[in-house]
Amino acid sequence: MSELARWACDPGQSRGRLHPEPGDIGGLDLRGPRDAFQRDRDRIVHSISFRRLRHKTQVFMAPDGDHFRVRLTHSIEVAQIGRTIARALGLNEDLTEALCLAHDIGHPPFGHAGEDALRAALAGQGGFDHNGHTLRTLMQLEHPYPRWPGLNLTWEMLEGLAKHNGPVRRPAWALAEADAEFPLELASWPGLEAQVAAIADDIAYDNHDIDDGLRAGLLTLEQLLPVPIVARSWQAACTRYPDVAAGRLTGELVRGQIGAMVNDLIDETRQRIAANGVGCVEDVRAATGALVGFSPAIAREERELKRFLYANLYHHPLQLAAAGVAATVIGGLFAAYRAAPEALPPAWRESLPASDPARSRHIGDFIAGMTDRYAIARYRDVVGPIDPPEGL
Missing domain, CATH: 1.10.3210.10 (Hypothetical protein af1432)
Structure with a gap:
């Protein structure tokens, strides 16, 4: 695992368990080299x-x-x-x-x-x-x-x-x-x-x-395309694979849409962490709102998809x-x-x-x-x- 950010939860600083266990001492487990969160x-x-x-x-x-x-x-x-x-x-x-x-x-x-x-x-x-x-x-x-x-x-x-x-x-x-x-x-x-x-x-x-929904026949692509976030992902898939039949592009639509949402979330969350001056996990808990989230534009589109x-x-x-x-x-x-x-x-x-x-x-x-x-x-x-x- 890469080095933890200052605002990450650290198993070595855990508040512990309701019933203390010897295996958590020093962050190691008597049944193997696992920290508390891995356990x-x-x-x-x-x-x-x-x-x-x-x-x-x-x-x-x-x-x-x-x-x-x-x-x-x-x-x-x-x-x-x-x-x-x-x-x-x-x-x-x-x-x-x-x-x-x-x-x-x-x-x-x-x-x-x-x-x-x-x-x-x-x-x-x-x-x-x-x-x-x-x-x-x-x-x-x-x-x-x-x-x-x-x-x-x-x-x-x-x-x-x-x-x-x-x-x-x-x-x-x-x-x-x-x-x-x-x-x-x-x-x-x-x-x-x-x-x-x-x-x-x-x-x-x-x-x-x-x-x-598409696999079950309860949804059709024609129904989905008026939804902006889907339309954009579908167009991107068609542009990447112009010679592939539409029936083969559903997986690419879903993968591309997941990637776009994940990338937006990461960028927006980094901005919120910086804007709120977060320096430790307790700053996260003291925040007045969520620090992980979509940008306003993607949040609106995600609600429309829902x-x-x-x-x-x-x-x-x-x-x-x-x-x-x-x-x-x-x-x-x-x-x-x-x-x-x-x-x-x-x-x-x-x-x-x-x-x-x-x-x-x-x-x-x-x-x-x-x-x-x-x-x-x-x-x-x-x-x-x-x-x-x-x-x-």
């Missing part, structure tokens, strides 16, 4: 919740096609973009990668449709928020270690996951519980690594959802039909387990709290950890038949 990354990669992302919705529910993104492949793509940006800005690449890989671990099955359904099911018990559930999963529900719950990640890792989208003024119950256990200074901005992870996520799904994707892809009739199935499955499972907790697996049934809100949240934890296909299978077992839309 965080490796704990994510080896976790059960990370493995489950391979069968959780990104855009398409339980896709039949092997070429569509799922949460796992999306998270890996976010990490690639995040590391590229971190390296250019002199940030800690390992922490950035760990944040990128972990940022979607709290998502329930069926993507945002599943989250909406689980939030509705838990409305009387504090609701559900995938970001808070990421912290809950990594601090409590994962339990590979003999002496404490959770993965025992560093403060910087947990801080970055809690507020990678910016300060959190009114945390919901799951994030509030995490903060009470290990205070994360929710009212301040996170380190630059977390800010990079947040926008690397945007860059990844802005562009890869175009790729998947509006297009919501209108034409995420709210496509086939996607809305799939969202209806998600609501049926999540709502049905929650009601069934509330009415008949003996249907829960033994470990979950034996640890079921006696009263609410803990009882309902415990059932919510079980459902949130499900993959798409496991949720559908359990629905058929405990509720009844269901026919998801073909191919989704």
